[in-house]
Amino acid sequence: xxxxxxxxxxxxxxxxxxxxxxxxxxxxxxxxxxxxxxxxxxxxxxxxxxxxxxxxxxxxxxxxxxxxxxxxxxxxxxxxxxxxxxxxxxxxxxxxxxxxxxxxxxxxxxxxxxxxxxxxxxxxxxxxxxxxxxxxxxxxxxxxxxxxxxxxxxxxxxxxxxxxxxxxxxxxxxxxxxxxxxxxxxxxxxxxxxxxxxxxxxxxxxxxxxxxxxxxxxxxxxxxxxxxxxxxxxxxxxxxxxxxxxxxxxxxxxxxxxxxxxxxxxxxxxxxxxxxxxxxxxxxxxxxxxxxxxxxxxxxxxxxxxxxxxxxxxxxxxxxxxxxxxxxxxxxxxxxxxxxxxxxxxxxxxxxxxxxxxxxxxxxxxxxxxxxxxxxxxxxxxxxxxxxxxxxxxxxxxxxxxxxxxxxxxxxxxxxxxxxxxxxxxxxxxxxxxxxxxxxxxxxxxxxxx
Amino acid sequence: xxxxxxxxxxxxxxxxxxxxxxxxxxxxxxxxxxxxxxxxxxxxxxxxxxxxxxxxxxxxxxxxxxxxxxxxxxxxxxxxxxxxxxxxxxxxxxxxxxxxxxxxxxxxxxxxxxxxxxxxxxxxxxxxxxxxxxxxxxxxxxxxxxxxxxxxxxxxxxxxxxxxxxxxxxxxxxxxxxxxxxxxxxxxxxxxxxxxxxxxxxxxxxxxxxxxxxxxxxxxxxxxxxxxxxxxxxxxxxxxxxxxxxxxxxxxxxxxxxxxxxxxxxxxxxxxxxxxxxxxxxxxxxxxxxxxxxxxxxxxxxxxxxxxxxxxxxxxxxxxxxxxxxxxxxxxxxxxxxxxxxxxxxxxxxxxxxxxxxxxxxxxxxxxxxxxxxxxxxxxxxxxxxxxxxxxxxxxxxxxxxxxxxxxxxxxxxxxxxxxxxxxxxxxxxxxxxxxxxxx
Numbered sequence: 001x002x003x004x005x006x007x008x009x010x011x012x013x014x015x016x017x018x019x020x021x022x023x024x025x026x027x028x029x030x031x032x033x034x035x036x037x038x039x040x041x042x043x044x045x046x047x048x049x050x051x052x053x054x055x056x057x058x059x060x061x062x063x064x065x066x067x068x069x070x071x072x073x074x075x076x077x078x079x080x081x082x083x084x085x086x087x088x089x090x091x092x093x094x095x096x097x098x099x100x101x102x103x104x105x106x107x108x109x110x111x112x113x114x115x116x117x118x119x120x121x122x123x124x125x126x127x128x129x130x131x132x133x134x135x136x137x138x139x140x141x142x143x144x145x146x147x148x149x150x151x152x153x154x155x156x157x158x159x160x161x162x163x164x165x166x167x168x169x170x171x172x173x174x175x176x177x178x179x180x181x182x183x184x185x186x187x188x189x190x191x192x193x194x195x196x197x198x199x200x201x202x203x204x205x206x207x208x209x210x211x212x213x214x215x216x217x218x219x220x221x222x223x224x225x226x227x228x229x230x231x232x233x234x235x236x237x238x239x240x241x242x243x244x245x246x247x248x249x250x251x252x253x254x255x256x257x258x259x260x261x262x263x264x265x266x267x268x269x270x271x272x273x274x275x276x277x278x279x280x281x282x283x284x285x286x287x288x289x290x291x292x293x294x295x296x297x298x299x300x301x302x303x304x305x306x307x308x309x310x311x312x313x314x315x316x317x318x319x320x321x322x323x324x325x326x327x328x329x330x331x332x333x334x335x336x337x338x339x340x341x342x343x344x345x346x347x348x349x350x351x352x353x354x355x356x357x358x359x360x361x362x363x364x365x366x367x368x369x370x371x372x373x374x375x376x377x378x379x380x381x382x383x384x385x386x387x388x389x390x391x392x393x394x395x396x397x398x399x400x401x402x403x404x405x406x407x408x409x410x411x412x413x414x415x416x417x418x419x420x421x422x423x424x425x426x427x428x429x430x431x432x433x434x435x436x437x438x439x440x441x442x443x444x445x446x447x448x449x450x
Numbered sequence: 451x452x453x454x455x456x457x458x459x460x461x462x463x464x465x466x467x468x469x470x471x472x473x474x475x476x477x478x479x480x481x482x483x484x485x486x487x488x489x490x491x492x493x494x495x496x497x498x499x500x501x502x503x504x505x506x507x508x509x510x511x512x513x514x515x516x517x518x519x520x521x522x523x524x525x526x527x528x529x530x531x532x533x534x535x536x537x538x539x540x541x542x543x544x545x546x547x548x549x550x551x552x553x554x555x556x557x558x559x560x561x562x563x564x565x566x567x568x569x570x571x572x573x574x575x576x577x578x579x580x581x582x583x584x585x586x587x588x589x590x591x592x593x594x595x596x597x598x599x600x601x602x603x604x605x606x607x608x609x610x611x612x613x614x615x616x617x618x619x620x621x622x623x624x625x626x627x628x629x630x631x632x633x634x635x636x637x638x639x640x641x642x643x644x645x646x647x648x649x650x651x652x653x654x655x656x657x658x659x660x661x662x663x664x665x666x667x668x669x670x671x672x673x674x675x676x677x678x679x680x681x682x683x684x685x686x687x688x689x690x691x692x693x694x695x696x697x698x699x700x701x702x703x704x705x706x707x708x709x710x711x712x713x714x715x716x717x718x719x720x721x722x723x724x725x726x727x728x729x730x731x732x733x734x735x736x737x738x739x740x741x742x743x744x745x746x747x748x749x750x751x752x753x754x755x756x757x758x759x760x761x762x763x764x765x766x767x768x769x770x771x772x773x774x775x776x777x778x779x780x781x782x783x784x785x786x787x788x789x790x791x792x793x794x795x796x797x798x799x800x801x802x803x804x805x806x807x808x809x810x811x812x813x814x815x816x817x818x819x820x821x822x823x824x825x826x827x828x829x830x831x832x833x834x835x836x837x838x839x840x841x842x843x844x845x846x847x848x849x850x851x852x853x854x855x856x857x858x859x860x861x862x863x864x865x866x867x868x869x870x871x872x873x874x875x876x877x878x879x880x881x882x883x884x885x886x887x888x889x890x
Contacts, residue, residue, distance in 0.1 A: 121771070290524065296876075297586060308877070312884050331770065393806070427643065
């Protein structure tokens with residue numbers, strides 16, 4: 001059996017003709033086009049040339065050699081974006097220090113992860129491959145495009161997307177470091193000081209380098225290079241967007257105060273289950289929020305939650321997205337977004353913004369993806385019914401003008417290419433209730449005692 | 451040192467009274483409003499009976515906790531009338547496998563009461579550990595879920611599950627007339643991503659569990675024989691105090707349903723063989739890979755409780771949607787299928803799980819049955835629950851439309867005739883914080 005798999009893998013490598021950075025041409029005709037930023041256009045065509053949306057309108061003419069997709073009776077929306085995910089990476093937590101700003105999830109990308117295919121089959125074209133929440137300052141994250149079929153990890157990266165970093169508040173860093181290893185932080189007081197220490201030291205570090213650069217002759221040697229300090233300094237310079245795992249209102253306010261003291265304004269709170277309690281403060285600071293549709297009560301810091309969180313945040317003017325943090329939920333973010341209609345009565349467009357343009361804003365890529373607009377990247381999801389209906393089935397998912405999922409394709413474009421796994425292995429995922437919560441993956445199995 | 455003066459004591463007492471008042475009011479604000487119990491006429495609704503089609507412009511009379519009458523232009527006296535024109539009535543939904551009420555906060559172990567120590571503990575009663583005041587219960591029922599199976603998890607025989615109504619102040623008030631013993635059938639599956647066992651280790655563990663199951667069953671056989679002999683000859687008991695076998699005895703005799711948790715295709719086949727061999731009255735639960743062996747399950751005539759529908763396939767090389775379609779494949783093969791979420795705090799997603807099953811092959815009508823009349827039949831309570839029929843217990847809700855659609859709103863909910871407020875921690879927090887006062 002192993003042998004067959006190995007041969008299949010080699011065959012796959014040799015036959016694989018689509019590389020990651022390749023772009024495509026495609027004409028989608030006569031669909032109901034949900035642009036997100038410019039209303040819903042009936043019986044409209046969308047033309048993608050060289051991976052970019054080049055035209056939106058009726059009866060678009062295009063060269064005959066371009067692939068045509070008839071979307072009559074179907075719904076065409078921008079590719080869905082997940083601002084919080086851990087799919088497509090081999091490892092999630094470098095749980096060895098309360099501050100690991102020197103590591104990158106971009107170094108651990110696995111283009112063969114089956115979760116990428118499953119996410120594509122749910123219309124998701126871009127995800128934020130985040131570091132986990134074991135450390136107060138976690139690693140830097142990678143924004144990836146789901147170029148399923150590409151085999152070079154580099155090809156999964158969304159080139160030139162802004163840098164992001166994971167921060168984490170509350171129980172997770174307290175459990176791993178305080179409870180697990182008797183080092184700060186064991187409390188939310190300690191968590192605060194990890195950030196202040198990081199920023200405070202980075203200020204000194206920057207000053208030393210600035211002095212050295214101003215007058216290199218004055219010192220015998222340059223200051224010591226420190227990647228952690230470089231990263232913290234880049235946050236202070238506004239070059240990195242902070243994405244902070246958080247739950248309780250008090251800790252959210254704490255981080256806003258810390259960031260305010262250090263002049264950092266690019267902040268998106270993640271999970272932020274009690275964000276609804278401090279929505280006016282979030283809106284006032286310009287902080288954004290990426291939340292679950294309905295997860296709560298799986299730990300104490302999410303006990304006082306409400307599924308109306310996204311609606312309250314939206315109504316209070318906070319740029320809000322719905323995320324998955326899960327290889328399961330990422331497959332139906334359109335359904336998760338629709339829950340804001342049951343819980344808070346958001347309009348169709350408000351609900352769809354939560355999984356398109358809003359997460360794009362949070363990742364700093366809204367000039368490239370998140371809506372169907374001329375000049376934007378050709379990332380499209382096509383549904384047979386309105387994507388907010390329970391009866392909608394994703395039909396086709398396009399990334400950079402290339403079809404990466406097609407429900408009508410033989411075997412719907414999946415591939416099993418893990419030569420190391422025994423093909424008969426069956427994993428019962430739902431036997432572990434919150435198996436899907438991957439924020440703490442790798443944090444305990446390697447690091448803390450049983 | 452100054453004496454504690456009387457006035458100081460008075461002041462303190464007053465202080466504590468005030469403090470108590472504030473504290474209690476705070477607590478009360480976290481609970482939902484009381485339910486009411488009176489005769490109610492639901493006027494002019496579209497009634498989805500489940501067992502007798504859909505009735506337009508129809509009235510439903512609720513009295514004495516039951517559906518007293520169904521018809522057009524009902525005109526009883528002295529009842530509260532709720533205008534349901536343009537609205538829909540559905541029977542309350544059943545989630546056929548949850549830990550609802552048995553766990554308050556997942557990560558806080560001392561609030562988890564579903565997983566007792568031991569491999570052979572069928573006498574552990576889920577009903578004992580159901581907290582009627584769990585905050586998750588109102589959160590669940592406002593989505594139309596009126597009944598759930600609360601079940602223990604863990605080893606080979608982890609305990610006895612109970613069917614409960616999601617309203618009541620004591621477990622007895624909530625109990626809905628069914629108990630079933632759980633068997634976690636020896637599994638050849640990895641338990642999750644963390645499971646680092648080799649295929650060989652998994653096989654060994656499965657063989658060991660199978661051996662244990664066989665041992666238990668042969669001891670049970672002996673226990674039953676002793677019991678039968680003693681009863682027939684009217685002699686005093688020689689069976690020792692063995693609560694585990696006392697609990698299994700009605701299962702052995704086919705009087706109590708055995709709920710056999712099994713998921714992998716090969717394991718399902720083994721379980722079917724085992725059930726047949728031992729002539730057990732059983733239902734399969736989990737059954738994630740039922741789609742691979744649907745015909746065999748159908749042939750056995752054994753019903754299935756499956757779910758969550760929204761779950762990840764267990765193998766990397768199968769279609770992404772096999773779990774969405776699983777319930778439908780089994781139902782189409784002829785299996786009596788009920789759905790479960792296997793969840794705790796988000797059992798409220800049951801209607802959406804059914805919606806996905808409907809979308810991926812089952813259709814709306816069958817999906818509705820899988821969370822109403824089908825589970826009622828499986829649990830032997832279909833005379834009381836599972837459809838809108840005259841004489842059945844009044845577990846039903848009124849909605850603005852299709853309850854599988856997220857846009858739909860539920861406006862009224864009745865459990866055993868109690869008119870339940872559409873309130874939960876989640877709605878109360880929304881009411882308080884949508885426009886916070888003071889704001890910024």
